Each structure stands twice: as C-alpha cells, then as structure tokens.
Amino acid sequence: MKAKHAGSPSNKAPFWLRWLVPTVLILTWLTLAGIGGPTFGRLEEVSSNDQASFLPASAEATAAQDWQAKFRDADEVPAVIVIESPERFAPPQLREAAALKTELEGLELGSAVIGPIPSEDGEAVQFIVPISESLELEEAVQELRDTTSAGTPEGMQSYVTGPAGLAADLTGAFAGIDGLLLLVALAAVLVILLIVYRSILLPVMVLLTSVFALCAAILLVFGMAKAGWIQLNGQSQGILSILVIGAATDYALLYVARFREALTHTTDRTAAALTAWRASFEPILASGATVIIALLCLLFSDLNSNKALGPVAAAGILCALFAALTLLPALMALSGRAAFWPFRPKLLPDDEREPELVTGLEGQKGLWRATGSLVRRRPRTVWVASVLLLLVASAGVFQLKANGVPQTDVILSASTAVDGQDALARHFDAGSGSPAVVVADEGKAREVLEAVKAADGVGDAYLLAEGSVPITGAPGTPSAPDVRDGKVLINATLDAAADSLEAEEAVKALRADVRAEDPGALVGGVTAIALDTNTTAQRDLVIIIPIVLVVILFILMLLLRSVIAPVLLVLSVVLSYAAALGVAAFVFNNILGFPGADATVPLFGFVFLVALGVDYNIFLMSRVREESLKHGTRPGILRGLGVTGGVITSAGVVLAATFAALGVIPIMFLVQLAFIVAFGVLLDTVLVRSLLVPALAYDIGPTIWWPGKLAREGLRHPREPFSNGETGTPASFADAGEIR
Template structure:
C-alpha cells in the first residue's frame, strides 16, 4: 500500500515560530491601517450615473455642451408643495416669502418659482444646487426650510435629480457597517455549525476581516489616485466578495489541515502539507475569479470598469490572507484550534485504504451521494440537466432593460413621493427635461420637430442664464449661443425615469437628426437610455471573453480539454437556471417592475467565476485521486472527501451575498438573490450530482487528451475504467 509522506517531523525554530509570528504581526499592521480607511471610502466615491457613461455616448456629449452654457455645474432640486384643494390667492402670495427664504440659503443660482399647476393644487420651485455644496446637506436644508414655511395642511417634497441623488446616497449611507455585521454574523453561525468549535470560526473570520482591511486600503489608494471610479454599489460588493471568498479559501485550507493532522503530531508539518495540497486549487480558483472580474475592463460603462479592479483587488487580498495569515495562525494554534473536537491521529495502516469503488471508509450523506452517482450516472446527469433547462425557461420572463429611478430605492423616499406628486399635477417630466443641442441655423426647425413629438409636453429655446424663451413679458427673446450651438429644453409627458420617456428620447434623436445631423439629445432620460444600451452591449462583449479565459485556466489546471469544456458548460447552464428562477421570483413574488440592465452581466461574472471555483476544488482533488486509484474510484473519492467542505463554502458564500439584501437598492437586492440562489444551486445540484455523474459516465476520457487519459487507457485499470467490466454498485450503508 502506497503511503503519502506528510513532512519531516523535525522543524526548525524559525519555521515553527518566527515566520508565523512575523506574518501575523504584518497582517495586524495592515488591518490597523486599512480598518480606519473603511470610513473614508465615501470621500473617493461617486454615484452620478452620467459619469459612468463613456465619453462617446450621446448623453455625455450633450452634457459636455450643456457645461459650456452655464457658469457653474449645478444640479436642480425640485420643490413640490401639494394641497388637497386649490391654493387660495393668499396662500400663493405667502409662497413668495418662501422663495426669498430659499434664495437666502445661497445654494446656487436664482430660484425659479413659485410655478402653480393647472389644477392649482400644487406649486413647484426649481432650486439649482451648486457643485461646491454637499448635496445631502443641501437637500436636508431645503426640506427643513420648506416644511417650516409651507401652508398648514399641505405636503412638501424635494425631488428632481438633487432629491433622488440625496435619497440614494442616504440609502447607502451607514449601511456598510450594518452589511458587514450581517455578513460576519451569518458566516460565524455557519462556521460554528460546520466546525463545532469556537476558536476556529474566529480565526477564519479574522482572516476574512484582515483581508477586507487590506483590500480597502488598496482600493482607496487606487480611487484617490484616479485609477478607478468608485461608487456605493462597488463598496457593498467588495465587502461581501472578500468575506465570502476568503472564508471559502480558508475552509479548503482548514479541511486539508485537519486531514494532515490525522497523519502527524507535528502541527508545523501539518500546516506545510495542507499548504502544499491547497495551494494549487486556491491559486487557480483565485486567479480564475480575478481574471474574470478584470474582463469587466472591456466594458464601456465606467461603473463596470471600476467594479472589475475593485473586486479583483478584494479577491487578491482574500487569496493572500488564506495562504499566509491563516496558515500562520494554524501553525501557532495547532490542534487547539479545533477544540473541543480535536482531530485524532489515525494509525498508519488505516490512513489510505486500497480503493476499489472509491467510497471505502466513507459514510453518511456523501457515501449515499457517491453510491447514487456510481449506480445510475447517466440517469443522474440527464435528470440534472433537464431540471436546469426547465429552470432556465424563466429567462423568457426576464425584463432587464432598466427600471425607473423612482423604483430603485426600496424604502420610503421623499424624492420618490415627490416625483409622484409632480406626475399628478404637472407634466410628468417636469424638472428633468430632455436637452437638445442644435446648430443655431437649424434651431427653429429642430424646435418645431421637438414640439411635434407626441411624447413632448412643451419645448423652449433657452436664453441667457438658461431662462426659457416663452414670449412672456420680461422673458428673453434671443437664444443663448455658444460656439454656434443653442439649447432646447423639452418637458416630456411621461416621467423622466420611465421606459416610455426613453422611447420618446429614441424618437426625438431620430427626428432632430433628420433636420440637423449634428444635433444631440441629452438629459436625465437620455443618460438612463444610453446606460441601458451600453450595458446590453457589454453583455454581448464580456460574456464570451470571460468564458474563454475560464476555459483556458481550467485547461492549464486539469491538463485536459474535455473536462474543462464540460465544466464551463455546466456553470453556464447553472447560471441560466439561476437567472430564470430569479426572473420568476422578481416578477411574481417580489413584484419588481424589471431589472437593471447590468444585473445579468454582474450575475454572470460572479456566478460563473465562483461556480467554477467549486468545480476547481472538486476536480483538482478528483484528478489527484485518479492518479492514484483510477478515474471512476477517484471521482467518488474526490466527491466524498470534498463534499462537506465545498457545500459549507457554498452556503457561506450564499449567506454573504444574501446579506447584500439589507441595502434597500433594487439592483443589489436582485444581485444578492441571483448569486445566493445560483451558488446554492451550483453547490447542491451541479457540483454534487451533475459534474460527478457526467464524469463518471465518461470515465478516463474525461481527461482527454492529457497523459492521465492515455496512461489509464493502457494500464491495468483499463477494463474497469473503460466500462468493459460491469461497474461496481456501492451500497449506501
């Protein structure tokens, strides 16, 4: 019987104590610097949707032209005061005093209003907020001022771009700490159940938290240097991804460490053996996720480009922590880390039984699973594929073409309520008009085309100071001209953040370009439209790149073509099934109006990269066992010894991503569900049944054209592995 040596029992002092202590102290230093930086990420982040678009987007070009027409970069805040009955003349007169109070706040240029609605039940003011003013503070000040001065019995709202942006920032504000607590608490409970130990879960969580501190330090530096554009979504995803990935890698290392402790009494020797055994799968797994995330750099959306290096930096830190800090902690603690259920030394003659079926020495759930796979492999994998295909049918219900901005925030929002009030009493697009940039010589024709569109309520050329040319007494009568261009404001009949408004923008672009080929249509609605269009283009570009990269890495790791192709196909099918089920849940249970256009892309990158992770953990162990025992016994052996740790890792990752649901932003709630459900589906069905059963059915050819396939085809295991002899049915008990 072949015996595997663990490591030399005699280990020098510097390796036993000095290196572990130095590593722990180094990580303590990183955590000490990176931890306080956590609260400073807001200094280098932005949630401005327009800044996410590429410079070539029409909305971006229009925004650049708008900047030439104003002396300062201002964001409009729309104040709406709503009454149950028509405002009396006395009440309207009193609102003139409010205008004076608003101007006294000195938030930006001149306040416009009061503007009464046609039904006289609402009044609006437009308050420009300068870029030098903190938006959240300015909106709060406006709300306090308006609430105090409004007539009794009325409702007041501050909405428009400024109000919505402030409420979005408030939804993210202070959530990072809550998100981290929820994620760590969930992981801690799961680890307690898995390890039945108090000390070991703490060590694993310390590894994850220290990895996050290092990642925050790295990301802050990149954002401060201007290399990346950070936003609130990226911050939340970074925390979850690092905690989940670091814990997953730690689980794999700890499993190998526990196994090594059954072969030796020397904790340092056990750490070295565990490190050598887990290094390749952890490195391959981390590299796969990092490279897949960096594929987001091919995106045209700056927000996607930012998430790529942010998340990749997080995975890199998780990788280093799992391969340096955790081994150092285990070297210092040894068996004590597992207290009170410390691993016992197994007699040498019982450590590695001769395998016939691959399940010798195994018991419980994974023996039963292996038995099922060995008895009915084709039935198992065909049934699994059919189940996934049925789930993928839900993709027909997926509506990932963007959602109204008023639906993005899932909690109560004064700005969202204000948009509803605007829609009740004014043109729904009031306060966020479309902006047309036209040639001065074609201005009249372009204006006529804009006014003729059924989706436009009213449209005006803009004079100096962005004041509309309405023909009213005191209004300007000549347009403001900059470099031969003029601006036209068009108030849309539909809410600016609605899909109907986006259709109007598409029509306007076609109509005005027929008159002036150089005309541009921008504004809030155009920005949302261009963002959705760009996101859908990214999906087509990035998915093939990610798949090719992952396939190449798997080929290098497994020295095969057949196995990597099947693994990639399995995770793609798993992704489609997860997205199909998610679409059904979003539409019929959560009642969401749709999904952000970036949700399928982010779901794909995370699910495919992380799904391949578990297949790497499984198949690297299967290959290791196949080299010693043959492919089919190796498959069952690999499944049984990795089943518990990989399932635990999947549950941990699902729990951490589910924690994203505490952030009341629709995009993050949807991403949390897709990834959490998808990881569980991949862990329970794909990795536990589909992949092992398919590999078992194929046999040694799974390693084609590698040496392992050729060696087993010509070895003494030929008859058993090729299926020339009947397969051994493994009893469940």
C-alpha cells in the same frame, strides 16, 4: 521497531519556520488591518453615486452633457420642490408660497431659484432650486426639506424631489453598506462556521482572515480611487465587502480541510501546515486567478460603472487570496490541533491513512457515501436528470425584464423624493425639473425647436438665453438665444416622468426627429443618461460574456491538463447560471412584484456566478485529478467527491449567505443580485457540483482527461470499475470500449 511518525523530534522543522515566519506574517497582517480598518469609514470621500459619471465617453448623453457644461458658469444639480394642496390655492396661500422663494434663495445653494410655478389645476406649485455640486448634496437637500416644511402653508404637503432629491435618497439608502451590511454578513458567516466546525477558536481564525483581507482590500481600493485610477460607487463598495468575505472564507475552508486531513498523518503542526499549503495552493490560486481575470474582463465594458467594479472586486479577491495563503496558514501553524478544540483531529494508524480503493467509496460514510453510491450505480440517469431539471428552470430566463427600471423604483425603502415625483406627475408635466436637453446648430435653432415641440411625448420646449433663462415670448424675456461655439440649447419638458421607460421611448423618438432637421443635433439630460446607460449595459452583456468564458476555459485547461473536462465544466456552470436567471425571473415578476431589473444585473450575475461556480468545480476536479493519479479515474471521482463534499458545500452555503446579506440594502439592483448569486451558488453547489459533474465524469470515464496522460491510464488500474460499478481486467476494459 515502530516507525517514527512524521513530526517526531528528529523531524521537527527549524525554529525560524515554526515560530519566526508565522509570527512575522501575522504581525504584517495586523499592521495592514490597523491601517485599512479606519480607512473603511473614509470610502465616502472617494465614492460617487452620480449616474452620469457611469456613462462612456462615446455616449450621446455624455457629449450633450459636455456641451451643457459650456453654457453654465457652475456645475449644479436641480432639486424640484412641490407643494400640494387638497384644493385650489387661494390668493393668500399663493402669496405665502411665493414668500418661500426668498427663504430658499437665502440658503445660497446655487444659482437663482425658479418659481413658484402654479399647476394648471391650481392645486400645486413648484420651485426649481439649483444646488451647486461643490456642496454636500445630502446636507443641502435636507436643508431644503427643513426650510420648505417650515414655510409650507398649513394643511398642505411639501416634497423635495427631482434629480437632487432622488440622488440624496439613493445615497441615504447606501448608508447601510458601511455598517449593517458588514455586520449581517459576518454574523451569518460566524454562525455557519460554528455549525460546520463545532469549535470556538477555528471560526474566529477564519473570520479574522476574512476581515483582515477586507481591511487590506479597502486600503488598496481607497488608494486607487484617491489616485483617480478607478471610480468607486456605492454598488461597488457593497459588492467588495461581500465578495472579499465570501471568497476569503471559501479559500480558508479549503485550506482548513487539508490541514485537518494532514493532522491525521503527523503530530508536527508546522509540517501539517506546509502539507496543507502545498495541497491547497494550486486549487486556491487557480480559483482566485479565475475570479480575478473574469472580473478584470469588465474593463472591456463601455460603461464606466462596470469598468469600476472590475478592478475594485479584483483587488478584493487578490487580498482574499493572499490572506488565505499566508495569514491562515500562519495561524494554523502556531495553533495546531488546538484550533479544533474541543473536537481535535486524531492521528490515524498507518494502515488507515491511505485506504486501498476499488470503488472509491472505501472509508466514506453518511451523506457523501450515499451520494457517491448513487453516482456509481446510475451515473447516466443522474446527470441526464440534472440537466433536464436545469433546462426546465432555464426556460424562465426569457421572462427576465432586464431593460432598466425607473429611478423611483430603484429605492425600495420609503423615499420623500419618490413620493414627490408622484405628486409632480399628478399636477405638472411629469418631466418638469428634469427636461431633455437638445444641443442644436445656431443656424437651425428655430427648425429644431419646432421639431421638438411637435415630437410625441414632449409637453413644452423653449430655447435658452444667457443665464439659462427660457425664451418664452412673454414680455420682459430675452429675445436672442445664448450661443456657444455655434450651438444653442433647447429644453424639452416630457409628458412622462424623466426616469420612466415612457420617457426613454420619447427620447428615442426625439433624437430621430431633431436629426431630421439637424444631423449634428444631440439629445441629453437625465432621461437620455438612463437610456444610454441601459443600452450600453445590454451591449456589454454580448461582448463580455464570451471573453469571460474563453478566459475561464483556458485556466481550467492549464489546471486539469485536459480539454474535455474544462469544456464540460464551463457548460455546466453556464447552464446553472441560466437556471438561476430563470428562477430569479419568476421570483421577481410573480412573488416580489418588481417592475423589471437593472440592465447590469444579468452581466454582474454572470461574472459572479460563472467565476465562483467554477471555483467549486476547481476544488472538486483538482482533488479528483489528484486521487485519479493514485487510484484511477472512476474511484478517484468518488473519492474526490467524498472528501471534498462537506467543505465545498459549506463554502457554497457561506458564499450564498454573504451574498444574501446584500438584500438588507434597500436598493433593487443589490436585492436582485443578492438573490441571483445566492440561489445560483446553492444550485451550483448542491446539484451541479454534487451530482451533475461527478455523474457525467463517471459516465465518461478516463476519456474525461483527454488529451492528458490520465486518459491513457486505464491499463495501470485493472481494478477500476465500469460505469455500472463492475470491475474487470485490462482485457475486459478493452473489450468494453473503456480503453480506446
């Protein structure tokens, strides 16, 4: 009598499990998407790109900024207007430029407009226009540009720059995050899924899982930002979209692979969905937990922008995890084999479902059989060559200049503010409009002022009277400084542009000089904010990396019930990260011509690459462990490599493509992060997971599972091959040192 297949009528799952549960899950996710989707356009309400808000409370620039707030009646951001002439201004032209001041004040953007201030060469004038922070900055700057352009004398060029102009252009560059970035990422994923599955319905289901996960993540992040729990910015917003789409698709690919495999064993789609869920639950959960906990380690950062990214990205991964483990299984349970049309998986005969393994290559063909054969024949050669290749690539890491870049270099697209900074530097002290601010004790004001004036890199300095009026000594100027709580303010105009590395060096020297006169003096301003941000980011790198590694190592030990395997996996991913940074340094310096990298790039690259790189090793090694329990370690390694090869490679390509989509946003930080993560993921997928890890594990043998029980399982698998591919009896194993 023929044995009944699983899923025959007598074995059918109950109605509530076949129809009710999947339907409820899908309707729940539709509701979340319906609420979260429209929220996507409202993220700007709770987002800020103000660099000062990224600083830790302990930073000197933060303390100086708090003192500055006590000296002004309203919070304002200065815009600097530069009008440049090809020759010296004639008196009528100066009067025409001066008339512009009345028009600028008529806009009522903030406090009094300062200017026109002529340059020493007579070929430019500048105005300083404070803009109230209560106004929409982009709209205010655009209004300034329209008014200035209309009032500029014929034949001259005008620019609106300074902190307000640069911030407005930076916000404009981030505008693509809401539409273009998401469109490019989804299109890239769809194309890859169509190629991988050669199906119409399945890629749509996987993509819907990713999009619904993103909608839920946006709803969660918006709520946290609205409540003031997190600080959202354009960088976090862009990374959130990419991370959720990439992670949800990766988890979906793993589940779909197990579902397809289950359909070859049963005709019951519900049973197949449950079997796939049970098989993929642990690796998906471990993978998601690894990334979430690694991201939450950013909360140990002193930099508010890093702290903000941690919970934002972790919320995204959490939603991706839930979508892959609830929505996708529900869709698969309802669609069954129809999801794979026109190439539906066929039910295998009983004798083909669980092949008897000797080498582990049985039943495999194509690329992954060839890869497995190479690992089986030459394991030591493969992993040693892989390590050497990664070490060579890692040598370039010392050329990575991740000590920050001028804000004028951050925006890669055309920017009027950047052009204006160049014009400002041609005719004025480059730091005009963005002075360093010194907070000094009232009793030592004159001594500190003289020290500031004498400092290297300072063009001019003056005490401020009430109303932020400079005390210059000229007739009609106030003679007494404004004093608040025993402190005075000194403005110092730097010779170098406020966002340049030269200005940062000048601030370092200025801090040392003023403290010689007043140990309690503080130096703040735009340059000090950038300096303290970079310094804090570099310190975070040293603190957070060890924490992330320990957390990932602990999770891997729990998952694999081993010590040796997790240690080797973490080391392999760290080496892969170093190689990605080394190659990135070469590309940034010699091909793209970047002046440097943001100080946060190595840290973000590490968190994403190490956490996501371990993902693929989790997918591989959890399956290897499953197969090793059935067939022995070495056959299990080759079997695990073969059955996961296609899905993990596809997942790596999807994640690399989604992160590469960040490159469409013309912000240097995002372009650099896109390259590092995309290249690193491909390197990890193609080299580390496909060759290095399997070959190293195969060479070590059952000892890879020490101290778990699999390390002592050799006697139960007398046909398990040696690392040279031969098989033997238990006695010969012992003689060869296979069992210790």
